[in-house]
Amino acid sequence: MASDLRFLILVEGQFGPLSSKTANSCIRYTPDRVVAVIDSRFAGQTVHDVLGFGGAIPVVGTLADGLAAHPTALLIGVAPQGGRLPDDWRTTILGSIDAGLDVWSGLHTFLTHDAEFAEHARKRGVTLHDLRLPPDELPVAAGRVREVDATVVLTVGSDCNIGKMTAALQVRDGLARRGRAVRFAGTGQTGILIEGWGIAVDAVIADFIAGAAERLVLEAAHGADIVLVEGQGSLIHPGYSGVTLGLLHGSLPHALVLCTQPSRTTITNNPWITIPPIADVIAIHDALTRPLRHAPVIAVSLNTYDLSDRAARDAIARASDETGLPATDPVRYDPEPIVQAIDAFHAARTRNTSPRAAAIR
Amino acid sequence: MASDLRFLILVEGQFGPLSSKTANSCIRYTPDRVVAVIDSRFAGQTVHDVLGFGGAIPVVGTLADGLAAHPTALLIGVAPQGGRLPDDWRTTILGSIDAGLDVWSGLHTFLTHDAEFAEHARKRGVTLHDLRLPPDELPVAAGRVREVDATVVLTVGSDCNIGKMTAALQVRDGLARRGRAVRFAGTGQTGILIEGWGIAVDAVIADFIAGAAERLVLEAAHGADIVLVEGQGSLIHPGYSGVTLGLLHGSLPHALVLCTQPSRTTITNNPWITIPPIADVIAIHDALTRPLRHAPVIAVSLNTYDLSDRAARDAIARASDETGLPATDPVRYDPEPIVQAIDAFHAARTRNTSPRAAAIR
Numbered sequence: 001m002a003s004d005l006r007f008l009i010l011v012e013g014q015f016g017p018l019s020s021k022t023a024n025s026c027i028r029y030t031p032d033r034v035v036a037v038i039d040s041r042f043a044g045q046t047v048h049d050v051l052g053f054g055g056a057i058p059v060v061g062t063l064a065d066g067l068a069a070h071p072t073a074l075l076i077g078v079a080p081q082g083g084r085l086p087d088d089w090r091t092t093i094l095g096s097i098d099a100g101l102d103v104w105s106g107l108h109t110f111l112t113h114d115a116e117f118a119e120h121a122r123k124r125g126v127t128l129h130d131l132r133l134p135p136d137e138l139p140v141a142a143g144r145v146r147e148v149d150a151t152v153v154l155t156v157g158s159d160c161n162i163g164k165m166t167a168a169l170q171v172r173d174g175l176a177r178r179g180r181a182v183r184f185a186g187t188g189q190t191g192i193l194i195e196g197w198g199i200a201v202d203a204v205i206a207d208f209i210a211g212a213a214e215r216l217v218l219e220a221a222h223g224a225d226i227v228l229v230e231g232q233g234s235l236i237h238p239g240y241s242g243v244t245l246g247l248l249h250g251s252l253p254h255a256l257v258l259c260t261q262p263s264r265t266t267i268t269n270n271p272w273i274t275i276p277p278i279a280d281v282i283a284i285h286d287a288l289t290r291p292l293r294h295a296p297v298i299a300v301s302l303n304t305y306d307l308s309d310r311a312a313r314d315a316i317a318r319a320s321d322e323t324g325l326p327a328t329d330p331v332r333y334d335p336e337p338i339v340q341a342i343d344a345f346h347a348a349r350t351r352n353t354s355p356r357a358a359a360i361r
Numbered sequence: 362m363a364s365d366l367r368f369l370i371l372v373e374g375q376f377g378p379l380s381s382k383t384a385n386s387c388i389r390y391t392p393d394r395v396v397a398v399i400d401s402r403f404a405g406q407t408v409h410d411v412l413g414f415g416g417a418i419p420v421v422g423t424l425a426d427g428l429a430a431h432p433t434a435l436l437i438g439v440a441p442q443g444g445r446l447p448d449d450w451r452t453t454i455l456g457s458i459d460a461g462l463d464v465w466s467g468l469h470t471f472l473t474h475d476a477e478f479a480e481h482a483r484k485r486g487v488t489l490h491d492l493r494l495p496p497d498e499l500p501v502a503a504g505r506v507r508e509v510d511a512t513v514v515l516t517v518g519s520d521c522n523i524g525k526m527t528a529a530l531q532v533r534d535g536l537a538r539r540g541r542a543v544r545f546a547g548t549g550q551t552g553i554l555i556e557g558w559g560i561a562v563d564a565v566i567a568d569f570i571a572g573a574a575e576r577l578v579l580e581a582a583h584g585a586d587i588v589l590v591e592g593q594g595s596l597i598h599p600g601y602s603g604v605t606l607g608l609l610h611g612s613l614p615h616a617l618v619l620c621t622q623p624s625r626t627t628i629t630n631n632p633w634i635t636i637p638p639i640a641d642v643i644a645i646h647d648a649l650t651r652p653l654r655h656a657p658v659i660a661v662s663l664n665t666y667d668l669s670d671r672a673a674r675d676a677i678a679r680a681s682d683e684t685g686l687p688a689t690d691p692v693r694y695d696p697e698p699i700v701q702a703i704d705a706f707h708a709a710r711t712r713n714t715s716p717r718a719a720a721i722r
Contacts, residue, residue, distance in 0.1 A: 108566065140600040142631055202568040205469065209567045209603040235606070236652040239501040242570040242607025249602045270503055276652055287648045291597040291637055 005033045008063075008071035008101065010092055014078050015039035015050055015059065017305070021161060022106050023077030025190045027054040029169060035069040036060050037077070038092070063095045073102040073129075079189055085109045090116075097121050106131040106189020108203060131189040132203035134212065141210030145252035146293070150183075150221040151346040154253035155231040155301070156285060158275045159267050160240055163259045163331075164231035165191050167301035167338065170330035171257075174339030175226055180346065184228050185220040187213065187247060191230040201250075202232055202243045209246025217251045226346055229253060235284055238270055248288060253295045255345050256285055257338060261303040262315035278322055299341040300327040366394045369424075369432035369462065371453055375439050376400035376411055376420065378666070382522060383467050384438030386551045388415040390530060396430040397421050398438070399453070424456045434463040434490075440550055446470045451477075458482050458489075467492040467550020469564060492550040493564035495573065502571030506613035507654070511544075511582040512707040515614035516592040516662070517646060519636050520628050521601055524620045524692075525592035526552050528662035528699065531691035532618075535700030536587055541707065545589050546581040548574065548608060552591040562611075563593055563604045570607025578612045587707055590614060596645055599631055609649060614656045616706050617646055618699060622664040623676035639683055660702040661688040 009027075011020040015037060027034050027047055036058050037047055043061030047054030060066045074096035080086070085107050093103060093111070097120040103111055111117045111128040121128050145152060155164040168184055168191075175182040184191070186198030204212045213229070220227045229251045233240030260278060267273040275281070282297045289295040300319045304312035312329060320327040326337035370388075372381040376398060388395050388408055397419050398408055404422030408415030421427045435457035441447070446468050454464060454472070458481040464472055472478045472489040482489050506513060516525040529545055529552075536543040545552070547559030565573045574590070581588045590612045594601030621639060628634040636642075643658045650656040661680045665673035673690060681688040687698035 108568065143599050143633055146633070202566075204567055205563075206565055206567050206570045206604045206607065207469065207563040207601065210600050235649065238504050238610045238613075238653055239571050240568065241610045241649075242603040242605075243567045244603075245596070245606040246567065246603025249599045252599075272504055272507070273653055280652075284648050284652075287645050288596065288602075291641075291645075292599055292634055 004072065006035045006070065006072045007033050007075040007104070008035060008066040008069065008073070008096070009037045009075045009077040010089060011037060011039050011077035012089065012092070013039065013041065015042060017051055018161070020077050022079050022190045022193065023075070024051060025165065026075060026077070026193060027051065027057065029194045031055065031057065035071050036066045038063065038066050063092050063099075067099055071101060073104055075193075076103070076105040076107060079106045093117065094120055097124055097126055100124060100126060102127045102129065104129040104131065104193065106193065106200070108132060131192045132200035134199060134204040135215070138204060138208040138215060139211040140207060141214040141250040143252060143292070144214050145217050145250075148217065148221040148227075150224045151226045151255070151342075151349055152217055152221070152229060152251060152253045153226060153255050153257060153342055154229040154248065154251050154295070155257045155259055156244070156248070156297075157231055157234045157259040158236070158278070158281050159261070159264060160233045160237050161268060162234075162261050162264070163301060163303040167257055167259050167330055168228040168230050169194070170335045171339045171342060172228060174335055175343060178339070178343050180225045180343065181223060182226045182228060183220045183224040185216050185230060185251075187216065187230045187232055198230075201247050202240070206242065209243055210250030213247045213250030214252075226342065231259070234267070235288065236273065236275070236281070237267055238273065245288065248285075249292055252293050254293075254349060255298045255342070256295050257299045257301055257342070258282060258285070258297045259301045259303065260319070262319070263306050278319060282323065297323070298325065298345050299338040300325050301338055302327060302329045304329045304332055365433065367396045367431065367433045368394050368436040368465070369396060369427040369430065369434070369457070370398045370436045370438040371450060372398060372400050372438035373450065373453070374400065374402065376403060378412055379522070381438050383440050383551045383554065384436070385412060386526065387436060387438070387554060388412065388418065390555045392416065392418065396432050397427045399424065399427050424453050424460075428460055432462060434465055436554070437464070437466040437468060440467045454478065455481055458485055458487055461485060461487060463488045463490065465490040465492065465554065467554065467561070469493060492553045493561035495560060495565040496576070499565060499569040499576060500572040501568060502575040502611040504613060504653070505575050506578050506611070509578065509582040511585045512587045512616070512703075512710055513578055513582070513590060513612060513614045514587060514616050514618060514703055515590040515609065515612050515656070516618045516620055517605070517609070517658075518592055518595045518620040519597070519639070519642050520622070520625060521594045521598050522629060523595075523622050523625070524662060524664040528618055528620050528691055529589040529591050530555070531696045532700045532703060533589060535696055536704060539700070539704050541586045541704065542584060543587045543589060544581045544585040546577050546591060546612075548577065548591045548593055559591075562608050563601070567603065570604055571611030574608045574611030575613075587703065592620070595628070596649065597634065597636070597642070598628055599634065606649065609646075610653060613654050615654075615710060616703070617656050617658045618660045618662055618703070619643060619646070619658045620662045620664065621680070623680070624667050639680060643684065658684070659686065659706050660699040661686050662699055663688060663690045665690045665693055
């Protein structure tokens with residue numbers, strides 16, 4: 001990915017801690033690439049004012065004001081449920097193209113398949129990047145990840161949009177500091193944007209979800225000790241569980257990190273589904289990995305952004321007590337408990353697959 | 362679907378009891394529509410000679426011989442893993458189009474998206490039917506099936522290609538005879554071909570699997586007492602489990618019929634996965650329906666085509682003993698045990714949702 005990227009992020013009417021995941025993750029992990037954010041409701045404020053992080057990056061009210069910050073590309077900063085493009089954003093996107101900006105998008109509606117966008121981009125000589133556009137030919141998965149030497153760790157969750165990508169990114173540096181060659185495998189538009197490669201497994205044809213995950217892990221494993229696979233959705237999410245299970249069975253992880261939010265009691269947009277206790281969520285994952293290759297949950301990652309410090313620390317202690325596993329909020333506190341769990345698991349697994357151990361098995 | 366359909370079925374090199382599922386199901390359920398089958402290996406024999414059912418329908422060796430039977434359409438009779446078109450079939454398909462036949466296909470590679478096929482069809486004035494082509498706009502599922510009054514029954518399986526569509530079709534007539542308004546909801550190319558409508562849930566974009574299933578059941582439920590949803594794949598299939606879970610959570614069945622094959626010990630094309638005992642397979646389904654809406658397995662459908670009569674009857678008795686559930690092979694023997702289980706479940710459920718019971722819940 002070009003290192004001189006300077007994003008103007010479009011989140012008109014949707015900028016906020018929970019409503020603009022793509023924008024927020026780009027701001028958190030690659031702030032040097034963000035020159036301004038468009039949401040007229042917060043024009044004149046800074047990103048920090050709205051999100052509580054992100055520093056002095058300005059929020060502007062119009063495309064013209066955003067262009068004054070000299071961006072090289074427009075980034076669509078949301079991925080709404082279903083992933084389709086808000087109609088009233090077309091004008092801003094066309095204006096950006098005509099102003100000479102590339103456009104990056106993680107929507108299901110591909111910009112490159114839109115005749116008007118494609119024609120404007122061609123005329124102006126700019127590039128449209130569809131982060132979710134899948135590769136042309138994908139296999140049906142068949143357990144090919146079993147041939148991989150690297151330890152594969154997948155983040156899973158009790159709901160969607162709960163911290164699965166964030167947990168993986170937050171522990172990466174800690175594993176690297178311990179001398180592990182670690183690779184992040186992005187499976188959604190935001191992870192792909194941050195990392196510069198990946199496959200959006202929710203955008204492939206249904207028969208090839210696991211095949212896409214399999215290909216991704218095989219690629220990520222080259223030269224890696226540990227592959228951290230970005231999880232998607234939840235096995236109990238009524239809309240996205242198929243993607244979640246395909247990713248689980250295609251990536252064939254050795255171990256799982258479970259991501260939860262203590263204050264969340266029901267599934268996003270589905271108040272009729274009560275999120276079960278952590279132990280039950282773990283049992284569901286055990287039931288689905290055992291027949292293929294058992295992947296134990298080895299740590300719990302909590303999203304406590306909406307709790308007081310005391311309540312957050314209590315929730316972390318309770319999660320650890322209930323499961324007997326290391327637990328932390330890897331954004332708010334030290335990610336080290338999860339780092340240590342993954343590192344120890346990898347060390348034990350590597351010992352167990354030494355030539356002698358392999359001969360015995 | 363046009364009632365004057367006369368299919369010539371293309372299965373060159375692949376005709377057989379286990380290798381040509383689309384062809385075989387079309388022959389079993391709509392034999393009046395089939396005029397000939399192309400597989401040069403069996404030219405001169407009858408369909409019954411090859412499959413053990415299907416009567417005197419001739420097998421021919423060439424397209425020219427097939428055209429002599431006066432078909433109105435060519436049907437692609439296979440849906441290989443991954444669903445792509447064998448390259449050497451292009452000539453036969455082009456020849457059929459040029460001879461004035463419509464073409465029906467359940468492949469993932471859409472005939473209508475193939476420039477050469479589309480151009481030939483346009484010139485000759487014939488129609489290309491892609492059974493797997495999904496609707497344009499699908500929702501993300503959110504439990505909308507909860508509003509449906511009909512009893513929704515989904516067939517599930519311990520593997521793919523094990524009898525899920527067949528089980529649903531075999532019990533339909535028995536339920537109708539008991540006075541139930543029953544509707545079959547096709548979810549794969551073969552079910553759609555037989556029934557004339559449906560959505561191929563394995564061919565939609567991954568985020569919309571459950572949404573496709575939801576839309577399908579809402580449509581099928583109009584005026585129905587019982588909706589029989591055709592299952593897909595298996596929750597323990599490494600390639601297709603995502604489709605299976607999306608279908609389970611989108612169709613939100615009230616009850617499940619579990620389909621197994623006693624002689625099958627490992628997953629198709631994946632000998633590294635041992636199929637667990639029936640009770641364990643049931644427990645996996647319980648774990649995944651409980652958080653949304655619990656759907657008990659209420660009967661077991663066995664595929665015993667490769668067993669002796671005695672071995673088949675033993676296997677059925679054993680399955681019933683192990684699970685405490687009614688069991689039968691609904692193709693080989695009387696489907697009545699499964700029919701009775703669904704009928705009784707529907708009756709009990711209808712009693713429980715009487716106004717008084719509803720007020721208590």
